[in-house]
Amino acid sequence: MFDLTGKLALVTGSGQGVGKGIAHVLIEAGAHVLVNDLVPERAEATAEALGKSASPLPFDVADADAVDAAVASCGPIDILVNNAGIPPSMRAVKFRSLPREEWAPYIDVNLYGVLNCVRATIDGMCERRWGRVITISSGSGVHGQNIGVSLYAAGKGAGISFMRHLAIECARDGVTANTLALGLMVREEGPGGEEARTVTAKLAGSIPVGRLGTGDDIGYACAFLASNEASWLTGQTIAVNGGSTTS
Numbered sequence: 458m459f460d461l462t463g464k465l466a467l468v469t470g471s472g473q474g475v476g477k478g479i480a481h482v483l484i485e486a487g488a489h490v491l492v493n494d495l496v497p498e499r500a501e502a503t504a505e506a507l508g509k510s511a512s513p514l515p516f517d518v519a520d521a522d523a524v525d526a527a528v529a530s531c532g533p534i535d536i537l538v539n540n541a542g543i544p545p546s547m548r549a550v551k552f553r554s555l556p557r558e559e560w561a562p563y564i565d566v567n568l569y570g571v572l573n574c575v576r577a578t579i580d581g582m583c584e585r586r587w588g589r590v591i592t593i594s595s596g597s598g599v600h601g602q603n604i605g606v607s608l609y610a611a612g613k614g615a616g617i618s619f620m621r622h623l624a625i626e627c628a629r630d631g632v633t634a635n636t637l638a639l640g641l642m643v644r645e646e647g648p649g650g651e652e653a654r655t656v657t658a659k660l661a662g663s664i665p666v667g668r669l670g671t672g673d674d675i676g677y678a679c680a681f682l683a684s685n686e687a688s689w690l691t692g693q694t695i696a697v698n699g700g701s702t703t704s
């Protein structure tokens with residue numbers, strides 16, 4: 458069950474954090490994983506750590522030409538996980554205080570990044586009559602929150618809507634498209650720094666199961682969605698959040 462042997466998967470933003478966990482679990486299930494990241498050294502180090510079933514494929518998901526060139530250099534991609542989603546400039550600030558010049562990166566990575574990666578892979582999936590697209594979103598894309606993430610949430614919500622429509626358009630082609638809406642996760646280094654990690658750790662107690670999520674938790678959900686057994690599951694947004702109702 459949930460055997461991904463022989464499948465080629467691209468996991469964007471998998472040089473660290475959630476994506477690294479997803480890559481690890483997909484490899485355990487038998488897939489070969491292309492480890493993408495904006496930071497080439499991260500993609501290379503993570504691919505090396507994951508072993509011979511992983512290859513680095515650094516590029517910026519928001520750069521359509523770079524996405525097309527990278528995808529063209531690989532074999533046919535069967536499983537696309539759109540995981541890159543936190544722009545390096547991310548900071549928690551409410552909409553009225555967020556300068557217009559800071560809007561674009563949230564939409565670029567979370568909407569155009571998803572569009573670019575789907576555009577580069579979907580024709581091959583439909584032609585081969587098998588494909589899986591999984592987008593990593595957030596409770597922020599589903600619920601209103603007062604934590605200064607409105608632009609990030611706009612991008613996350615856009616990804617959810619796009620997956621729902623892609624799923625219907627490709628439903629007869631053997632391709633499924635789903636979204637995972639994550640709750641609070643263990644954070645590695647990254648935007649927001651130590652302060653963001655401390656705030657996140659403090660909020661862990663409010664999660665019904667009593668802990669933050671890990672990359673592997675999300676990887677198990679991806680392995681299921683990517684499997685043959687999930688061929689009747691498409692167009693859905695699944696909350697993976699330790700039972701939270703607001704994140």
Ligand SMILES: NC(=O)c1ccc[n+]([C@@H]2O[C@H](COP(=O)([O-])OP(=O)(O)OC[C@H]3O[C@@H](n4cnc5c(N)ncnc54)[C@H](O)[C@@H]3O)[C@@H](O)[C@H]2O)c1
Nearest residue numbers: 470472474475494495517518540541542543595639642647
């Ligand atoms: N961390 C959380 O609490 C949390 C909660 C809900 C949803 N999510 C979502 O989970 C996903 C992963 O989050 P994370 O916490 O692991 O983030 P992270 O910042 O720790 O790691 C993500 C990786 O993506 C890379 N990246 C960023 N922009 C990119 C781009 N344009 N092209 C290619 N790679 C890029 C970064 O270099 C980084 O290595 C994101 O979509 C995020 O929105 C995270």
